[in-house]
Every structure is written in structure tokens, then in C-alpha cells.
Amino acid sequence: MGAFVRKHAIWAVFALMAALSLSVIAISRGESVNALWIIAAAVSVHLVAYRYYSRYIAEHVMKLNAHRATPAVTQNDGLDFVSTPKSVLFGHHFAAIAGAGPLVGPVLAAQMGYLPGILWILAGVVLAGAVQDFMILFISMRRGGRSLGELIRSEMGTVPGIIALFGAFMIMVIILAVLSLIVVKALVGSPWGTFTVAMTIPIALLMGIYTRFIRPGRIGEVSIIGFVLLMAAIVFGQNVAYSPVLAPLFTLTAEQLCWALIIYGGVASVLPVWLLLAPRDYLSTFLKIGAIIALAIGIVVMAPQMQMPALTKFVDGTGPVWSGSLFPFLFITIACGAVSGFHSLIASGTTPKLIANELDARFIGYGAMLMESFVAVMALVAASIIDPGIYFTMNSPGAIVGQTSESAAAAVTAMGFPIEAATIAQTAKDVGETTIISRAGGAPTLAVGMAEIFSHVFGGKAMMAFWYHFAILFEALFILTAVDAGTRAGRFMLQDLIGTAVPKFRDTSALMPSLVATGLCVAAWGYFLYQGVTDPLGGVNTLWPLFGISNQMLAAVALILGTVVLFKMKRQKYAWVTGLPAAWLIVCTLTAGLLKLFSPDPAVGFVSHANRFSAALASGEILAPAKSLADMEKIIRNDWINASLCVLFIAVVVSILIYGIMAALKALRNPEPTAKETEAVIVAAE
Amino acid sequence: MLSWKDKLSSVGKCLCDSARLMVGVPDYEAYVAHIRKTHPDTEPMTYDAFFRNRQQARYGGGGKDGFRCC
Numbered sequence: 001m002g003a004f005v006r007k008h009a010i011w012a013v014f015a016l017m018a019a020l021s022l023s024v025i026a027i028s029r030g031e032s033v034n035a036l037w038i039i040a041a042a043v044s045v046h047l048v049a050y051r052y053y054s055r056y057i058a059e060h061v062m063k064l065n066a067h068r069a070t071p072a073v074t075q076n077d078g079l080d081f082v083s084t085p086k087s088v089l090f091g092h093h094f095a096a097i098a099g100a101g102p103l104v105g106p107v108l109a110a111q112m113g114y115l116p117g118i119l120w121i122l123a124g125v126v127l128a129g130a131v132q133d134f135m136i137l138f139i140s141m142r143r144g145g146r147s148l149g150e151l152i153r154s155e156m157g158t159v160p161g162i163i164a165l166f167g168a169f170m171i172m173v174i175i176l177a178v179l180s181l182i183v184v185k186a187l188v189g190s191p192w193g194t195f196t197v198a199m200t201i202p203i204a205l206l207m208g209i210y211t212r213f214i215r216p217g218r219i220g221e222v223s224i225i226g227f228v229l230l231m232a233a234i235v236f237g238q239n240v241a242y243s244p245v246l247a248p249l250f251t252l253t254a255e256q257l258c259w260a261l262i263i264y265g266g267v268a269s270v271l272p273v274w275l276l277l278a279p280r281d282y283l284s285t286f287l288k289i290g291a292i293i294a295l296a297i298g299i300v301v302m303a304p305q306m307q308m309p310a311l312t313k314f315v316d317g318t319g320p321v322w323s324g325s326l327f328p329f330l331f332i333t334i335a336c337g338a339v340s341g342f343h344s345l346i347a348s349g350t351t352p353k354l355i356a357n358e359l360d361a362r363f364i365g366y367g368a369m370l371m372e373s374f375v376a377v378m379a380l381v382a383a384s385i386i387d388p389g390i391y392f393t394m395n396s397p398g399a400i401v402g403q404t405s406e407s408a409a410a411a412v413t414a415m416g417f418p419i420e421a422a423t424i425a426q427t428a429k430d431v432g433e434t435t436i437i438s439r440a441g442g443a444p445t446l447a448v449g450m451a452e453i454f455s456h457v458f459g460g461k462a463m464m465a466f467w468y469h470f471a472i473l474f475e476a477l478f479i480l481t482a483v484d485a486g487t488r489a490g491r492f493m494l495q496d497l498i499g500t501a502v503p504k505f506r507d508t509s510a511l512m513p514s515l516v517a518t519g520l521c522v523a524a525w526g527y528f529l530y531q532g533v534t535d536p537l538g539g540v541n542t543l544w545p546l547f548g549i550s551n552q553m554l555a556a557v558a559l560i561l562g563t564v565v566l567f568k569m570k571r572q573k574y575a576w577v578t579g580l581p582a583a584w585l586i587v588c589t590l591t592a593g594l595l596k597l598f599s600p601d602p603a604v605g606f607v608s609h610a611n612r613f614s615a616a617l618a619s620g621e622i623l624a625p626a627k628s629l630a631d632m633e634k635i636i637r638n639d640w641i642n643a644s645l646c647v648l649f650i651a652v653v654v655s656i657l658i659y660g661i662m663a664a665l666k667a668l669r670n671p672e673p674t675a676k677e678t679e680a681v682i683v684a685a686e
Numbered sequence: 687m688l689s690w691k692d693k694l695s696s697v698g699k700c701l702c703d704s705a706r707l708m709v710g711v712p713d714y715e716a717y718v719a720h721i722r723k724t725h726p727d728t729e730p731m732t733y734d735a736f737f738r739n740r741q742q743a744r745y746g747g748g749g750k751d752g753f754r755c756c
Contacts (some may be wrong), residue, residue, distance in 0.1 A: 010695055028754065076720060076724075077720070078710070078712070078716060078717035078718075078719075078720035078730075079739065079740065082712045082713065082716060082717070084707065084712065084713075085699050085703075087704070087705055088700055088703045088704045089707070090704070091704035091705070092704065092707040092708050095708040096708075123699065211737075215710075216733075216734040216737060216738070217733055217734055217736075217738075218707060218736030219705075219709060219711065220702070220705070273741060273742065273744075273745035273746045274738070274741055274742075274747075277745050278709070278744070278745050281709055282709050284724060285708050285709055286705065286708075289708070350710075352743075354712070400732065461741070488746075585694075587718070620708070635722070650743065682700050
């Protein structure tokens with residue numbers, strides 16, 4: 001009894017803490033809540049879930065075996081397969097899974113108030129997101145560290161393997177488009193931001209040459225040099241912004257930025273990796289980790305009050321940032337941070353080849369995802385501590401708020417979030433920009449929130465503009481890394497896919513297939529980027545739900561694989577662990593996908609939107625926001641392409657679901673376990 | 687019992703290793719030790735060569751490993 005109390009007492013305290021903070025958050029109405037309650041709730045929920053649920057999964061569902069050798073032990077080569085201490089590996093895995101997603105989704109979701117977002121992030125990560133990461137890591141670790149596509153192929157069959165690979169490629173295209181769109185939204189008409197982001201290219205080239213020829217392999221040294229240059233670029237950016245000669249050079253329109261990014265993506269992805277991609281990845285990785293730690297410290301020191309209401313009236317789906325009701329669209333909007341399908345590609349990538357002991361998979365797989373969820377919580381906090389009037393000014397499309405402080409103030413006040421035109425103008429001035437109106441996409445809003453927090457802790461109001469551009473740079477930096485790394489990855493995926501029909505295409509060193517695949521890949525995401533940039537409703541509106549749907553669908557696919565494997569291991573009584581979150585994600589994504597297709601509300605449904613514009617076009621009428629008949633045709637074409645994409649995603653998830661059910665039933669009929677694990681090698685305890 | 691200095695330096699090593707691995711460079715000494723033990727007849731790569739090998743593997747190979755998610 002005594003031992004039992006000692007063992008669980010501390011966790012009971014955390015559980016009480018979680019219950020207390022969540023009730024404070026949920027009950028207080030009308031008065032503002034301190035952000036620390038949110039942080040306390042998140043941390044306690046994470047800790048309790050880690051202690052009990054992840055342990056339950058490790059001990060009962062997976063039956064992790066400390067004596068069963070991992071691939072890092074059996075195939076140790078000192079390079080790809082290396083037995084790595086879990087404290088070292090955690091950072092690697094976390095850095096690989098956390099990117100822009102957990103920072104953007106929660107900011108967009110804040111239009112419904114912070115409460116729905118926080119509840120979904122916490123429930124989602126504990127029951128779905130971290131389970132998925134952990135499960136895929138486990139499955140891959142038991143199979144020599146193979147990739148998701150290969151795992152699906154070997155456990156479920158060749159056809160579902162190809163379908164999943166194709167799905168992953170389409171998701172990559174949408175991710176690249178939406179990430180690039182975020183950069184465009186943050187940089188349009190901002191000479192300061194554009195200059196600093198542009199400067200990352202020469203800085204990275206310099207670093208590349210340094211690590212290749214001057215002092216090879218000195219990563220720490222070159223990263224410090226790069227960091228100093230980067231900070232200098234931010235400081236000098238202010239002079240650029242106020243220079244009559246330089247400012248116009250770096251003041252670009254959305255379309256110019258769009259083309260710049262497309263050209264950049266194409267060129268960067270064929271340059272040698274040591275020249276641009278690798279050095280910038282050093283900067284973006286270390287800056288990302290540093291900024292996340294700084295943000296956590298900043299929130300705790302500042303202890304800001306939440307300004308955004310817990311719930312806004314936009315839970316009914318009429319919000320300006322994105323359209324659609326709480327169910328299912330909230331669960332689509334916040335993907336990363338709650339559950340992110342893309343992690344299944346990472347958890348079946350390098351990490352399973354580095355795990356020293358099976359038991360470590362719990363800390364790495366489940367733990368790192370909890371950490372990402374914490375980042376999402378911080379992003380939600382940063383978006384909710386700024387004046388809601390500013391939030392809606394920044395995130396509403398130009399078609400609603402217009403171009404001037406006066407029009408924006410009037411429109412946002414009419415939404416029920418009173419704000420003065422002077423406040424909008426002053427905020428823009430504080431962060432060193434000419435305008436903050438209609439900068440959807442999450443990054444700029446987060447940057448304003450981060451600037452508030454950082455300047456409170458360090459530098460005061462005078463430093464706000466610096467911190468704002470620091471935050472923009474930090475996001476743009478790893479988005480750009482994702483753009484060229486993603487274009488490369490997309491190219492290889494495409495070569496692999498086309499290779500199933502034309503085997504010659506698989507040769508990744510041949511020039512023609514590489515160029516064709518790179519071109520196709522850039523054209524694919526470039527198309528959606530261009531569509532988003534020229535969309536009068538801001539693009540984020542259309543692209544982010546598509547990204548969310550596709551990402552959650554990949555998560556559903558990964559969880560279906562997990563469920564099938566549990567059946568094949570004869571552990572079907574635990575199948576609910578992956579089966580229930582998979583079912584939830586399938587329900588959400590199918591509902592969202594079908595609504596995106598067939599909703600009679602043109603703000604939500606692509607088909608009804610297309611029909612409305614087609615009808616108008618037939619009678620020669622021009623509907624806002626189109627300005628010409630050509631615009632009308634373009635809008636209709638985009639609608640149909642987006643609708644087809646929805647159909648495609650639905651088809652992918654439904655077919656994988658059917659293959660999954662068939663595979664599970666087949667495993668059930670077989671009295672023997674049929675999971676295709678690599679043979680167990682038992683090592684003596686050290 | 688470790689002295690606080692040893693503890694500090696082991697935390698430092700852990701942070702450094704972690705930072706290197708984040709950008710795809712595993713422990714070089716462990717690699718050399720591994721080669722010396724299992725392939726005593728082959729000479730391990732120099733650090734420069736090792737670094738280039740890892741850089742290419744992370745960013746240039748299948749293209750999958752260097753990709754950052756959302």
C-alpha cells in the first residue's frame with residue numbers, strides 16, 4: 001500500500017493539476033485567464049499521459065523487449081545504423097518532426113477562441129498523434145528501420161503500398177505550396193523581411209563553402225558565424241526598409257515573391273547539397289530549437305493574460321480566417337501538434353535505425369510528439385495574447401477588411417472585436433512594417449505574439465520590430481529549407497512512382513529523369529502556390545484545409561497500418577489503441593472532404609462555388625472577387641482542380657481502409673501470428 | 687560518484703552530440719571505434735570524409751531523410 005502511494009502520489013498531483021488548470025480555463029467567462037494556466041494544463045496532461053498511457057502501450061500493446069536487439073545493434077555500421085543514447089536521439093527526432101505546422105495550425109484555429117484548440121491539441125496528441133509516432137517507430141524498428149511505404153507494402157500488399165506512396169507525394173505537393181504561401185504572405189510589401197530572408201541565401205552559400213573547403217565539418221563554428229551574420233542582416237534590414245534606394249528593390253508583390261520562390265525551389269533543389277541546403281539546415285535547425293526554448297522561457301517570465309475569448313462566435317463556421325464549422329474543420333486545421341501523418345515518414349526514416357534499446361522507443365516516439373504538442377500550445381498562446389482586433393485584422397482576407405487601417409478597423413469592429421484604426425497603424429509601426437492588414441497564414445500573427453513576449457523580456461518596445469523580423473526570419477528559414485528538401489524528396493518519390501511503370505526512371509543519377517521529375521514536382525507545388533497567391537480570398541482559406549485533410553489522412557493510413565500489424569501479431573484485443581484514433585481521423589477527414597466537395601455553402605464547398613461562378617459566367621456576369629471574365633474562368637478551374645484533389649484524397653484513404661480491413665480479417669482467420677518482423681536477436685543484459 | 691565537473695562535461699557532450707545528430711552527423715569517435723573493432727583491416731574515413739559522407743547521405747541520398755515536416 002505504502003509503495004503504491006509512493007509510486008503514484010506525484011502523478012496524482014499532476015493529474016489534479018491538470019484537472020484544476022483545465023477547469024480554470026474552461027470555467028472562466030468574461031474575465032481573462034493567465035496563459036500560465038494553459039501551460040500548466042498542457043504540461044500536466046503530457047506528463048500523466050506519458051507516465052501511464054505510453055507505458056501501457058509499451059508494456060502491454062507492443063511488449064517492448066529490452067533484450068531484443070534493435071537494428072542499430074544488429075546492423076551497426078557506424079553511419080546509418082548507430083546505437084545512440086536516448087537523450088541524444090530525442091533531440092534528433094524532435095528536430096525532424098517539428099517544423100512550421102505546429103506553429104501555423106493553432107494560430108489559424110484561434111479564430112474560434114483558444115479553448116477548442118487547446119482541448120483538441122491535448123486530446124489529439126495523447127490518444128492519436130503520439131500513439132501514431134510511437135507505433136510507426138515500433139513497427140519500423142522491428143523491421144530493420146524500413147520506410148512507411150515499404151512497411152505498408154510488406155504488411156498490407158503492393159497495391160496499398162503504391163497508393164500510400166502516391167498519397168504521400170500529393171501531400172508533399174500541398175505542404176510545399178502552403179508553406180511557400182505562408183512565406184509569401186509574410187513578405188509581401190515588406191522590404192525588411194524580404195531583405196533578411198534573401199540574405200539567408202548568400203549567408204548559407206558562404207557557410208557551405210566554409211564547411212566544404214576552409215574548415216571542413218566544423219558545424220558549431222560555422223553555425224555561430226552564420227547566426228551572427230543573420231542577426232546583422234536583421235539589424236541592417238531596418239536601414240534597407242527606410243532607404244529610398246534599397247527599399248523599392250526589396251518591396252515585392254505577392255506574384256513576384258511567388259515566382260521568386262518557384263525559381264528558387266527549382267534551382268536550389270538541383271544544387272549540390274553542401275552548398276545551400278545543408279548549411280541553411282544547420283541554421284534553421286538550431287534557430288528553431290533556440291527560438292522554441294526562448295519562447296517557453298518568455299511565456300513563463302511574462303505570464304501574459306489571454307486576450308482572445310475562450311470561445312468566439314465563429315465556432316458556427318462563419319469565421320473570416322477559414323470557413324467551416326468546428327466539427328470537422330477544427331480537427332483539420334490543427335494537424336501538427338495534435339496528430340500529424342507526416343511524422344509517420346520520419347518515424348520510419350532515420351530514427352528507428354539509431355535506437356539503442358527497444359525500451360527507448362517510448363521516450364523517443366511518444367515523448368518527442370508530446371514536445372511538439374507543447375510547441376503547438378505555445379503557438380496558440382502567442383496568438384491569443386495579442387489583441388483579438390489585431391488578430392482578425394491580420395488574418396482576415398483583403399476582400400473583407402480592405403487595405404487601410406480605417407476599413408480594417410471598421411470591418412473587424414463590426415465582427416464584434418472593437419479596434420481603433422490608430423491601434424492598427426501603431427502596431428504596424430511597432431513591428432517596423434507599413435501594414436499588418438490581411439497577413440493571413442499564421443507566421444506574421446505568431447511573429448507579433450512572439451515579439452510581444454520577447455520584447456517584454458528583453459529590449460522593451462524599442463526591440464519589438466527586431467523581434468518581429470527575427471520571428472519571421474526563423475519561420476521563413478525553415479520553410480525555405482523544407483521547400484528545397486521537399487522538392488528533392490518529391491523528385492525521388494516521383495521517380496520511384498513513375499519507375500513502377502517505366503523502370504528507367506528509377507535511375508536517380510541520370511540527368512533526364514532527374515530534371516523531368518524535378519520540373520514536375522516544382523510545377524505541381526508551384527501551381528497551387530500561384531493559385532493561392534492570386535486567390536482574392538487569400539489562398540490560406542483554400543490551401544490550409546486541403547493540407548489538413550491530406551495530412552490527417554496520412555495519419556489515418558499510418559494508424560490503419562498500426563492496427564493491421566496488431567491483428568497480425570495476434571494482439572487484436574489492443575487494436576483499439578490505434579483503431580479508435582484511426583476511426584476518428586477517418587470520420588473527420590471524410591466529413592471534411594465530402595463537405596469541401598458537396599457543401600451547398602459556396603464558402604465551404606468547391607463544387608457549389610464552381611457552380612455559382614459558372615452560372616454567373618453563363619449570363620456574362622462578373623462576381624466579386626473576380627475582376628474579369630478570365631478571372632471567373634480561373635476561379636472555376638481552380639475549384640474543379642481542388643475538388644478533384646479532394647476526391648483523390650478520399651479515394652486514397654477509403655482504399656487503404658478497405659485493404660486494411662481485408663488484411664486484418666485475413667490475420668484474424670489465421671491461427672498463427674503473421675506479422676513480418678525481422679527475426680528476433682536476443683542480447684544479454686548489459 | 688561523478689564530480690560536478692565530469693557531470694557538466696558529460697551534459698555538454700550530450701548536447702553537442704545531440705546538436706550534431708540533429709543535422710545528420712552521428713558520433714565520429716563511435717564510428718572509428720566500430721570500424722577498428724569490426725573491420726580491423728580497413729582504415730576508417732577521416733573526419734572530413736566522414737562528414738561529407740553523412741552530409742550526402744542526409745540531404746542527397748533518397749532525399750527522404752533530410753526532409754522536414756510541417
